[in-house]
Amino acid sequence: MTRTIWGGIVILAAVVLLPVRAEAQPVLTTRCTIDNLDTNAKAEARVEWARKCGTIQNVGDPNAWYDTGLSAASGGTLKDYLESDPVRNPKGEGAFTGPDYGFKVNNSTVFAVYLSGPTYQQQDSRGYYYWLRDAWRKKGRALYPTFSTTSDITEQNNIQLFPHPNLADCRLYLDKNGTQPSATTFHVNGYCESACYTPEQQVLFSDGYVSILDALNALREDLITLSPDSTLDNLKLQQNRTYSYTREIRDAEHKIFVITTQSGGQLRVTHEHPVIDGEGRMVQAQTLKVGDSLVKADGSLDPIVSIEKTTHYGKVYNLAPVTTDLVSNVLVAQGFLVGSVRFQNDEVGYINRIILYRGMPAEVIP
Known part of the structure; x- marks a missing residue:
């Protein structure tokens, strides 16, 4: 596919570009499919296992906390534990929490499971403090740490490691069945989360369409999204900023939906990828059917003429803008409106x- 297949310059000239003042540097996040946990319960169990093992093996004393100075919703101040010294061990050898979170056990744990909100504090059966938030603040997809033998996942001798499938101990294993304990140390390589695009898919940036892989490699920040006040009757694009890119750590096989429209357009995404349909509704790609419509960047509807289910072996990718409102998290990929x-x-609750509505306040639409 070429970068101009959807006439990016024409689309940009036909809409109003509104500036966004927020400044942000792209944050490269990761997920892996080989180490896939397919439910939030499993992901949360992995996170709790990492918290427990980090405190037992690397903190060693429930009283070795430091005071964050932050107020706990349950009273007092929040206590955290430093699992590794960022100065003496900056790569986190043997740590169960990653360097991105400064090896702060409770901080990384609550971030992985919850959205922002009041933070409560309790003590576990071993006397260690741990944090939690209201259940309704849980993320639609919890993040969870994934491990390997070196801190640099691009190293040739990097070997992926796995916890025991039953989380029976704090060792890491060479196999997912937990039969071959690793004799080497380990590192957290990232926190797994969902991704969606195959690498050749074109996403709209300020100078036109760029493949998601090229955008990631260049850490492109100049993302184009809908403006917050857009409706199906009045779509407006704005210059936004990229907050994060998501990619997998290792190649794996993915179920891909190849959606072809009446105009000849084609979108290749994973089955759970969020897409705007002809009613302005955010749906998963797997729910679309022939006769439904995708929405083009100019607001016109493009009926779906075929949907092919196939597979892609390799990595898939996604990204998110710095803005957090729903409408400005609608991107343009392959000329169609899709979700970040x-x-x-x-x-995930808005799937x-x-x-995008027509002539009716959004708050009255289910």
Whole structure:
């Protein structure tokens, strides 16, 4: 596919570009499919296992906390534990929490499972403090740490490691069945989360369409999204900023939906990828059927003429803008309106909800 297949310059000239002042640097996040946990319960269990093992093996004393100075919703101040010294051990050898979170056990744990909100504090059976938030603040898709033998996942001798499938101990294993304990140390390589695009798919940036892989490699920040006040009757694009890119750590096989429209357009995404349909509703790709419509960047509807289910071996990708409102998390990929990765994580509850409406306040639409 070429970068101009959807006439990016024409589309940009036909809409109003509104500036966004928020400043942000792209944050490269990761997920892996080989180490896939397919339910939030499993992901949360992995996170709790990492917290427990980190405190037992690397903290060693429930009283070795430091005071964050932050107020706990349950009273007092929040206590955290430093699992590794960032100065002496900056790569986190042997740590169960990653360097991105400064090896702060409770901070990384609550971030992986919850959206922002009041933070409560309790003590576990071993006397260690741990944090939690209201159940309704849980992410649609919890993050969880994934491990390997070196801190640099691009190293040739990097070997992926796995906890025991029953989380029976704090060792890491060479196999997912927990039969071959690793004799080497380990590192957290990232926190797994969902991704959606195959690498050749074109996403709209300020100078036109760029493949998601090229955008990730260049850490492109100049993302184009809908403006917050857009409706199906009045779509407006704005210059936004990229907050994060999502990619997998290792190649794996994915179920891909190849959606072809009447105009000849084609979208290749994973089955759970969020897409705007002809009713302005955010739906998963797997729910679309022939006769439904995708929405083009100019607001016109493009009926679906075929949907092919296939597979893609390799990595898939996604990204999110710095803005957090629902409408400005609608991107343009292959000329069609699709949702950012936030609709698979923080905003998963808005799937199958009308995001772009016509002539009616959004708050009265289910």
